[in-house]
Amino acid sequence: MTQDSTVQGTVAEGYEAVREEFAAFVAGEQPDYEGQLCAYVDGRRVVDLWAGEGVDAGSLYGVFSCTKGAAHLVTALLVQDGTLELDRKVTYYWPEFGVEGKSTLTLRDLLAHRAGLVGTDTGFSPAELADDRALAERLADQRPFWRPGTAFGYHALTMGALTGEVIRRATGHTVQELYEERVRAPYGLDFHLGLPASREPRFRPTQPMLPTPAQLAEAELRRTGPHTLPSIARNQHASTPTDLESLPNDRLVRANGPASVGGVASARGLAGMYAAMISEVDEKAPLLKSDTLAEFGQPHSAGHDLVCRSHAVFGLGFECTAETWHPFLGAGTLGHCGAAGAQAFADPRGRLAYGYTRRRFAYPGGAAPENDRLAAAVHEAALKG
Secondary structure, three states: OEOOOOOEEEEOOOOHHHHHHHHHHHHOOOOOOOEEEEEEEOOEEEEEEEEOOOOOOOOEEEOHHHHHHHHHHHHHHHHHHOOOOOOOEHHHHOHHHOOOOOOOOEHHHHHOOOOOOOOOOOOOOHHHHOOHHHHHHHHHOOOOOOOOOOOOOOOOOOHHHHHHHHHHHHHOOOHHHHHHHHHHHHHOOOEEOOOOHHHHHHEOOOEOOOOOHHHHHHHHHHOOOOOOHHHHHOOOOOOOOOOHHHHHHOHHHHHHOOOOOOOEEOHHHHHHHHHHHHOOEOOEOOOOOHHHHHHHHOOOEEEEEOOOOEEEEEOOOOEEHHHHOOOOOOOOOEEEEOOOOOEEEEEOOOOEEEEEEEOEOOOOOOOOOHHHHHHHHHHHHHHHO
């Protein structure tokens, strides 16, 4: 293993170029940059790096929608077990859901962001956003914003609550409880859906975005009114509009771990979860079988996203990372980015799992631009290995 004096941590033999790429990126960032990078190949940790004052491998960050990856790993396990059936109607598990034109929606279409339930007419309170059951109760009564199953749009703040309520009805347990029991605790992962008070000292509060004047001008051109689908999906029409940048800095959000955006993790935790999904780790068999991985990573919704107003590709609960972010990755790569810049994924064909965190919210939101060069460096090293 080798080590760098600026970028801390280690890389396995053959991955020195990854350390060099991370160091080059960090050198060009502001002095207050904090971030972590971790990767596994064949279940073995090959990259474990971090940078920033006061940061170490155990520092924890709000990872926003990377949380959806954990929630939908649980969903995939329940489908694999036969507890959930993708082509059953949601009302089979959740009868109250079948009002306002939602009675025919299947679980498969729900997971593919095709439900049209990106928010509610009046928005959510801060307390509701921290409570998946409260969100689910509101969403059950909501008329969809498009005819379910006919189009798709990113359910940024609601997907975890919708999936979680199906899981709770089917099993009697929350997605957070099942994730803790079946995934986090057995592998000792620093990826929490509900951060214990004892681990609070390791949490690094999210810092706000610092856009350049040119970026501010660009963002102003994309600004939408409060009653558009993008604004409704971000809860900007609520009486207390959501400040997304500060969401994980609310202790209630961290404690409850809402399954859309409330996860707290290190890069080790992100990459470790995806490694356990596809590889033998700690002498444990992969969590998901090949056919389950193929089902959940297969594109189900591809084309114009009504919320993001751009091209997007989703599998079942996961982003199709190769089609959406990094075209050099293998077909069937599945993962999720987070609003502040984090990203995590598994490439089953490349036998690669990747996790990246950062503290300051990156422009323009979603997977931070540096993931392009960092993921490419990891992938290239893995191919050579």
